Amino acid sequence: MFKFGINSKKFITPEKTENLVLKNLEFNVTENDFVSIIGPSGCGKTTILRILAGFDKDFDGSLEYSPKSDNYYENFESLGKIGYIPQEFSLFPWLNIEKNIRFGLNIKNISKEDQDETVERLLDLVGMNEFRKYLPHEISGGMKQKIAICRALAINPTSKLIVMDEPFSALDAQTRNSLQEDLLEIWRKQKLTIVFVTHNIDEATFLSKRVLVLTKLPAKVLKEFNIEIPHPRDRTSLEFNKIRKDLLGYLN
Numbered sequence: 001m002f003k004f005g006i007n008s009k010k011f012i013t014p015e016k017t018e019n020l021v022l023k024n025l026e027f028n029v030t031e032n033d034f035v036s037i038i039g040p041s042g043c044g045k046t047t048i049l050r051i052l053a054g055f056d057k058d059f060d061g062s063l064e065y066s067p068k069s070d071n072y073y074e075n076f077e078s079l080g081k082i083g084y085i086p087q088e089f090s091l092f093p094w095l096n097i098e099k100n101i102r103f104g105l106n107i108k109n110i111s112k113e114d115q116d117e118t119v120e121r122l123l124d125l126v127g128m129n130e131f132r133k134y135l136p137h138e139i140s141g142g143m144k145q146k147i148a149i150c151r152a153l154a155i156n157p158t159s160k161l162i163v164m165d166e167p168f169s170a171l172d173a174q175t176r177n178s179l180q181e182d183l184l185e186i187w188r189k190q191k192l193t194i195v196f197v198t199h200n201i202d203e204a205t206f207l208s209k210r211v212l213v214l215t216k217l218p219a220k221v222l223k224e225f226n227i228e229i230p231h232p233r234d235r236t237s238l239e240f241n242k243i244r245k246d247l248l249g250y251l252n
């Protein structure tokens with residue numbers, strides 16, 4: 001289980017004043033959880049993910065992974081076990097899909113055979129084997145995000161925790177829906193633990209085991225929802241829409 005406790009996170013504004021972004025934000029994430037975080041724009045969601053992924057360590061609080069009592073960052077970040085997928089993931093435009101996935105493996109001195117095996121497995125996982133020689137500009141936005149997921153999984157082969165920052169927000173509704181289904185399949189197959197930021201209530205309801213609703217700045221957890229509807233979820237069902245309505249109530 002992951003125990004995240006951020007007592008405070010501040011930024012200094014250009015006017016040299018303090019901007020207290022997170023205050024007493026606490027939440028736990030269990031193994032194989034799918035936790036979505038929703039909240040008003042600018043409430044600190046990206047900041048939270050950057051802290052979890054180890055890009056920002058300038059905060060007051062503690063991140064723990066139990067039962068191991070070791071340092072969270074030593075266990076996860078330095079071992080490359082946290083996958084981070086930003087809102088707009090940039091692939092290298094001059095490298096084809098296969099080479100984009102392979103890129104992180106090259107840096108890590110992984111043997112050619114192991115690289116081949118990983119690339120095959122991931123291309124199969126997202127159903128993109130036939131596009132392996134395509135350049136990024138030759139595939140759709142949805143496909144690019146799938147490759148982004150592959151890259152995160154390739155670089156972190158033992159990755160258990162994946163944090164995703166509004167990864168589907170630039171996509172049209174139909175592509176988004178089908179990627180949500182793909183993501184659930186990857187989550188199941190790879191036994192991942194996912195922390196997923198979105199501002200889309202439908203998306204959070206479709207995907208998550210749990211949803212955390214954050215307050216405005218300084219952000220803390222306003223409400224936690226457990227969603228017990230079994231997958232695959234029907235977006236038009238009564239129970240689905242009941243949850244959507246409840247979530248919406250907390251956001252306004």
Ligand SMILES: Nc1ncnc2c1ncn2[C@@H]1O[C@H](COP(=O)(O)OP(=O)(O)O)[C@@H](O)[C@H]1O
Pocket residue numbers: 011012013019021040041042043044045046047048
């Ligand atoms: N690198 C930074 N330097 C200064 N302020 C920042 C920085 N990153 C984010 N902020 C501030 O932190 C707050 C939360 O930002 P962010 O985490 O991006 O929100 P969200 O992802 O929920 O929209 C905003 O007020 C933003 O201006």
Ligand SMILES: [Mg+2]
Pocket residue numbers: 045046047165
């Ligand atoms: Mg953000």
